[in-house]
Amino acid sequence: MIRLDLNIPETLTDLLNSLSLKTFMTQHQPLAESFERLGKTHIDYLRELTIQEVERRSNVRLGRLLKQAKLPRTKALSDFEIGRIDGLSPALVQRLATGDFIDLHENILVFGNPGTGKTHLCIALAREWCFLGRRVLFLTASQLVQDLKAAQKSLRLHQLIKKLDAFEVLVIDDISYVPLEREDTDVLFQLLSERYETRSVVITSNLPFGKWGNIFKDEMTTAAAIDRLIHHAEILELNTESYRIQTAKTKRKNALNKDYPEEEKKDDEQTKNGVVISENLEHKKEVKTEGN
Numbered sequence: 001m002i003r004l005d006l007n008i009p010e011t012l013t014d015l016l017n018s019l020s021l022k023t024f025m026t027q028h029q030p031l032a033e034s035f036e037r038l039g040k041t042h043i044d045y046l047r048e049l050t051i052q053e054v055e056r057r058s059n060v061r062l063g064r065l066l067k068q069a070k071l072p073r074t075k076a077l078s079d080f081e082i083g084r085i086d087g088l089s090p091a092l093v094q095r096l097a098t099g100d101f102i103d104l105h106e107n108i109l110v111f112g113n114p115g116t117g118k119t120h121l122c123i124a125l126a127r128e129w130c131f132l133g134r135r136v137l138f139l140t141a142s143q144l145v146q147d148l149k150a151a152q153k154s155l156r157l158h159q160l161i162k163k164l165d166a167f168e169v170l171v172i173d174d175i176s177y178v179p180l181e182r183e184d185t186d187v188l189f190q191l192l193s194e195r196y197e198t199r200s201v202v203i204t205s206n207l208p209f210g211k212w213g214n215i216f217k218d219e220m221t222t223a224a225a226i227d228r229l230i231h232h233a234e235i236l237e238l239n240t241e242s243y244r245i246q247t248a249k250t251k252r253k254n255a256l257n258k259d260y261p262e263e264e265k266k267d268d269e270q271t272k273n274g275v276v277i278s279e280n281l282e283h284k285k286e287v288k289t290e291g292n
Contacts, residue, residue, distance in 0.1 A: 022053070027049060065134070071138050075120045080120055085238050086239060087239060088236060096234065097129075099128070107234070108234050108235075110122060110203070111205055114206055118173075118205075121236075122138070122204055126169065129169060135167045136170075141174050141177065142174070145180065149183065169199070172201065175215060176212075182218070189225055192225055209230075
């Protein structure tokens with residue numbers, strides 16, 4: 001057998017490093033000593049090293065996916081209070097979290113008033129998809145439109161859409177907040193058309209479909225955009241009071257109860273009743289005196 005001169009490193013550590021086996025490189029010696037003391041086999045030793053290497057690579061990949069996703073903040077699905085939203089199925093949310101819809105190139109459309117948790121839910125779901133090894137990108141509609149317009153101006157729109165195609169899921173947040181001009185809707189519609197039945201889109205909006213004419217301006221474009229989005233889609237409606245308003249009310253109520261204990265309330269009520277009784281007695285005396 002002819003051995004080529006490959007400049008092979010001499011030490012085991014350097015060999016492992018050349019193969020990017022970082023865990024093998026740092027753990028092979030201490031783990032070998034530990035397994036020797038425990039009387040475990042070479043196969044057990046190799047298996048444990050391999051498991052640790054796979055875990056390290058999985059963690060590195062997850063970190064990279066989360067960074068690429070550009071999630072604006074950390075939101076966990078377990079922190080999303082599904083029970084406060086009437087009609088929102090916990091089973092449906094959990095099914096969406098598995099990411100099965102991604103392979104079917106389906107969409108998710110989330111509607112609700114401001115503060116009802118649309119963005120929280122989408123961030124939490126996007127995070128779950130990253131944990132599953134999916135490529136996700138989170139953008140506000142405003143940021144996305146600006147990027148598309150800049151690319152169109154520099155004749156790179158096709159390249160940008162192709163770059164976005166690398167992401168299995170594109171989350172477009174707050175689409176109804178963007179004051180779009182006709183040229184804006186054209187590039188946005190082109191992106192949605194390119195992703196139709198090839199990639200998944202997640203959109204949040206506080207406007208129902210009936211008012212999407214305010215977004216796309218043109219009736220035909222509006223109808224075509226809605227048609228492409230809902231053809232293969234799950235629609236979630238978050239019909240509830242604003243979470244922020246609800247939280248503020250609860251905090252205010254708790255603060256009042258803390259500053260004004262129940263016993264003081266009772267004392268004040270009794271005092272108030274006593275004053276009322278006293279005033280009534282005084283009034284009766286006055287009436288009686290006038291009668292005499």
